[in-house]
Amino acid sequence: MRLCLLAGIAAITATPALAQTAIPKPDISVATLKTVTKTLSSDAFEGRAPATPAEPKTVDYIIQQFKAAGLQPGNHGKWTQEVPLVQITANDVQPLTFTGGKTPLSFDYRKDMVVGTYRVTPQIDLKNSDVVFVGYGINAPERGWNDYAGVDVKGKTVIILVNDPDWQTMARKGLFNGREMTYYGRWTYKYEEAARQGAAAAIIIHDTEPAAYGWGVVQSSWTGPQLEPDAPGDHMDQSKVIGWIQQDAAQQLFAAAGKDYAKLLEAAKHKGFHAVPLDLKASTQFTNTIRRQKSHNVVGILPGTTAPQDVVLFSAHWDHLGHCDPVDGDGICNGAVDNASGVAGLVALAKANHEAGPTRRSQVYLAVTAEESGLLGSAYYAAHPIYPLANTVGGVNMDVLNVNGKARDFVITGAGKSQLEDMVKPFVAAEGRVIKPEPHPEAGGYFRSDHFSFAKLGVPMLDATSGNDLVKGGVAAGEAASRDYTEHRYHKPQDEYNPDWDWSGAVADLTIYYDLGRELANGTMWPNWYKGAEFRAVRDKSRAGM
Template sequence: MMTRVPPPLFLISAFALAACASEAGGETTLVGKSPQLSAENLKRDTQVLSSDVFGGRAPMTDGEQKTIAYISEAFAAAGLQPGNGDAWFQEVPLVEVGVDESAADISFVNDGKPLFIGKYGIEQVIWTKRIEPEVNMADAELVFVGYGVNAPEKAWNDYEGIDMAGKVAVILVNDPDWETEGLDGEFGGRAMTYYGRWTYKYEEAARQGAAGALIIHDTEPAAYGWSTVESSWSGPQIEMDRPDNGAGRVAVEGWMHGDLAAKLFSAADLDMAALVARAKSRDFAAVPMGVTASATLTNTIRRQQSNNVIGILPGSKRPDEYVLYTAHWDHLGRCAPGEADEICNGAFDNATGTAGLIELARAHAEAGPADRSLVFLAVTAEESGLLGSAYYAEQPVYPLAQTVGGLNMDGLNILGRTNDVVVIGAGKSELEDILTAEAEAQGRRMELESSPEKGYFYRSDHFSLAKKGVPMLYAEGGVDIVGKGGEFGEAAADDYITNRYHLPGDEYDPDWVWDGAVQDLELNYRIGRALANSQDWPNWREGDEFRAVRDQSRAGLQ
C-alpha cells in the first residue's frame, strides 16, 4: 500500500459510485437489503494470507503462486466465474532488478577533492529501472531543482534555464505549498497533487534528460520515516517489462537521508534552509551545487510473469456494463534478510483488503446477479508502483469506457466501528453524494482529510484507473472509534506507521476488532450494488484533471 489517510489504519477505500450527475439522468437507489458479512471469514482469510507460509506475498515468488491460487479458489467457491475468458488470471509482464547492495554507495567530490561516501541503506537508497547488468553514473553534477515541478498550466518550471543532461536532480518531496494551513494555493495548498509524488519526480527528471534523481527524505511531507524508505526500496525492485528496457528512465533513482542532504549543501557552501524556502516560489531557479556524484549499480535481472486475479458475476440485464471492486494482493516478501523476523507479512496491508474483496464476492454472489456485471480484481505489484492496476488500465479485460466505476480496498479497519468517514480528494467527482448518504444511513459523519499533504489519492490502485478516466471515489473509515474517540484512533494509526507499516511487524493479531471492517464492507457492498442496479454513469466534476479523459472515452457511446 503506497497510501494512508489521515492515518493508514482505516482505509476502506470505498470508491463510491454515485447518483448525482449521470448520463441517464436517473437517481441511483438501493435495491434489497444489506448483506450478512462474516467477520470470521475475514479473520480466516487474513490470517492465512499473512502467514509465513505465504512468505510476504512478493510478486514472482512461490508466495505469489500460493496467493493467487488461494484467491482464485475462493472466488470459485463464492460462485464467481473466471474473469479473463476461461482464465482466472491476467498475466502481467514484470522484470525484477536486484542491485548488489554491498557496492551501491555514492561517492561525492567537490572541486576534484573527495568529500565523503553516502552509505547505502544508512544515508541513501538507490536503484535503477534500466534493465542492464551494470549502470554507471560517473562524475555527474548535482543540481538542486527545488520540488522538481514542471507545470506549464501553472506557469511553474523548476528546470527552466538549465540543461540537465548528465546531471543529477536533487529534489524535495511533496509540493511547494505543502506547509500551507488551508487548501488554497498553487498546488492545492496543504493537499498534495500528483506533482508532489515521488513517481512524478523521477518521471520528470527523466524527461529533462537527467542522469540521476535523488529525493531528499523528510518524514512529514513524505508521510513515512526513513525505515520505511529502506525496507520499501532496498532489495530487488520490480518494474513493468517494457520493450525499451527502461531506457527512458534516469540511470540512477533514489532517496537520500535528510542528514546526508545537509552535509552535501554544507560541503557546497550553500544555505540549505534558504534554498528550500526559495523553492516554494515560482521565481525559484535551479542551483548547480558544484558537487559531483558517482555510483555503479551491478544488477541481477529476472523476467517473469506475475498475475492479476479476476472473477466476474455477470449482469442479468446489462452484462456489458461493469462495476469494479479492487484490492492488491501483494506485499514486500522477505524485506529484512538476516533479521530474526525477515518477512514483511503485510497482514493489514493488504491481506485485510484482499480478504474484504473475497468476502464481497461471496456476498454479491449469494445475492445473485445485479443488472450490471460485477468484476472482482485482485492486482499484483501495488507496492512496486501500482504496476498490476496500471497494466490492467493499459490492457483492460473489460472496456474502460463501459466500466461505470469501482471500489478499492487497501487495508480494513481493525480497531472497531467508527463515527466518521473520510473522503480523499474531496470535491473531485460526482460520486460523493451517494457515499455521504450511505454513511449517514449508518449514522456516520463525513470528514475531510486531516493530512491532505500526504497525497493519498495518488497512492493506491484507484489512481491507475482514474488516470484513464474511470470515476473513482477514494474514502476510508475515520479515526473516531466508537466508545474510544479520535485520540485513540490517531494514536493507533501513528503507532502503525512508526512500527509496522512496510515492516516485519505488520502481522496478524488475534486481538484485532473486526466490526469496523464489517461496517465498512457493508458500505462498499451497498454502494456497488446500488450502482450495479442503476442506469447512471457518474463522472468527474467539471474542471477536474480526469474529466476530459472520461468525456472522450464515453463520446459516441451515450
C-alpha cells in the same frame, strides 16, 4: 459545493436512472475476513512478493476463495491475467560520493542513501556527474511553475525535495493545493520529470513528515529485488540512477557546496525559484541482476442480467514485500493489514453480493499484483482491460481495512474529484456516520493505491475508509492507532495478524462499499468526474461513442 444525491444522479445519467431503493443489509462475514487475512499473512505465504515461489500459492488461494464466494472466472474462462514484469536487483552498490566541495563526501548504501534504476541493464556507472539542486523538481506550465527553467540538467545529478512547495500550508488552498499533495509531490512524478529533462541521476531528499513515512520504509521498499513493467525499450529513456538520501546527509552535501540549506529550502517554496548548481560531482556504480517473468492479476465476475456488458469494479492488491529487513529475527513482511485485509474484504463482498442475487450490470472482482512496486498490476489491467474502460461504470478500491473498531467518520481519499462522492453520502448517513476530510492529505494517499491507475484513464473509483474518530476512544485513540501502525508496522515485519483486532469498523466500511456497488450495479447511472477534475476529459472521450 457538492450536489445532493438526486441532483448528482440527474446530472450524470445518460438514460433515466433507477430511483434509489432501500438495499437490504448485507451479511459481511467476519469469519471470512479473519480467515482470509490470517491465511494470506501467515509465514507460509512468505510476504506475498510477486513472481516468487509465494505467488502461485497466493494466487491459488485467492482463486479458491473466489470460487467459494460464488464468483466465476473473469478473464474469458480463466481466473488470471498475466502481467509481464522485469525484476531488477542492484548488487555491490558503491557509496554515493560527492567531490569538488569543501569536503569530499561518501554516503553508504542503506544507511545514508538508497539508489537503484529503472533501466534494464546489467551495469550502472555514474561518474563525475555535475550536481544541481532543482527545488521540488516540478514543471507545471498550467500553474506557471518550472523548477527546471533556465538550466540544462542533461547528464547531471538533480537533488529534489519531496512533496509540493506549499505542503506546510495547513489549509487546502494555494498553487499546489496547500496541505493536500498533488501528483507533482509524488516521488514517481519527480523521477518521471527528471528523466524528461535528461538527468543522469535523480535523488530525493527524505524528510519523514512530507514523505509520510520514515527512513525504514525507504530501506525496506527500495532495496532488494525491484519490479518494473517489462516494456519495449527496457526503460533506457529513464535516468541512470534514482534514489533517496537522508536529510542529514543532504545537509552535509549543501554545506560542502558552501550553500545555506535552510535558505535554499525556503527559496524553493516560492514561485520563480531558479535551480542552483552546487559545483559538485556525484559518482556511484552497481551491477544489476535481471530476471524477466510474469505475475498475475486474479479476476472473478458475477455476470449481470440485462446489462452484462456494463461493469462495476471492486479491486484490492494481493502483493506485499516478501522477505525484508529482520526485526527481532523476523524477516518476513507479512502485510496483514496491507493488504491481506483488503483481499479479505474483496472475498467478503463477493460472497455477500452472490448471496443477494444477480444485478443488472456485471460485478468484477480484481485482486491485482505489484501494487507495492508502483501500482503495476492495476496499471497493466487499465492499459489492457478485460472489460473495456468505456463500459466500466466505476467502483471501489480497498487498500487496508480498519481493524481498530467502528469509527464515527468516513474519509474519502482525494475528495472533491468524483460524482461517486455524492452517491455514497446517503449510505454513509445510513450508518450514522459523517464524511470528514483526510486527516493527513500531505501523504498523497490518492496517488498511492490502485484506484489511481483507473482514474488516470477516466474510470471513477472510490477509495475511502474509516476516519480516526473511533466510537471507542474518539480521535485520540484513532490517531494513536494510526500513528502506531505508520511508525511501527507499515512495510515492516510487525504488520502481522492479530486475533484481538476489532473488525466492526471494517464491516461498517464494507457495508458502505456494498451499498454503493449495488446501487451502481442495479442502476443506469454513469458517474463522471466533477467539472475541472483532471480526469474528466478522458472519461468524456471514452464515453463519447457509447
